[in-house]
Amino acid sequence: MGRTVPTYRQALEERMKRWEAFGRLLTTPEEREAFNQLVTGARRYAAQATYVGSPDLLESILLSVLLDLARRMAPVPGAEGSPVPSPRN
Numbered sequence: 001m002g003r004t005v006p007t008y009r010q011a012l013e014e015r016m017k018r019w020e021a022f023g024r025l026l027t028t029p030e031e032r033e034a035f036n037q038l039v040t041g042a043r044r045y046a047a048q049a050t051y052v053g054s055p056d057l058l059e060s061i062l063l064s065v066l067l068d069l070a071r072r073m074a075p076v077p078g079a080e081g082s083p084v085p086s087p088r089n
Contacts, residue, residue: 008050011057012042041068 006014016039023035042061045068049060 008053008057008060009046012046012049012061015057015061016042037068038065041065044068
């Protein structure tokens, strides 16, 4: 008997294929690069999204993208201009 429900990864890749047309229509290289980073962020946490098993594909995609953006925007400790973490008691 075959699988009747696609895996999260299969559903994600199907959605990413649908979004490719949008990415191709972006007019500047910066916009296309930003779009590619969002797609990468959606794929980065596929294992975690699979394990959670949410029935809402878009919710898992958006959570993955937001987490990836937050991770990339977080200041690097010790880098110039980033706050130095305070010591814990």
